[in-house]
Amino acid sequence: MVPVHSAEELGHLLRERRRGQGLTLKQVSDHTGFSVRFISEVERGKPTAELQKVIDLAGMLGIDLMAVQR
Numbered sequence: 001m002v003p004v005h006s007a008e009e010l011g012h013l014l015r016e017r018r019r020g021q022g023l024t025l026k027q028v029s030d031h032t033g034f035s036v037r038f039i040s041e042v043e044r045g046k047p048t049a050e051l052q053k054v055i056d057l058a059g060m061l062g063i064d065l066m067a068v069q070r
Contacts, residue, residue, distance in 0.1 A: 001066075008045030010054070015043040017061045032060050 004010045029036045
């Protein structure tokens, strides 16, 4: 499990996963219906209010986001 403390850390994790699966931004865009620009902004760590899209994008790439009580 990888702790994520910022939008930038989550974006890096998503980018590495996408690249590890050999997927292009366009392929992920076609699969999710999200724009290439949106996916790119998420991967660069741009803060966004579209949390559900980020959760859906992570799920498409095989990443489950969990809230762990500390």
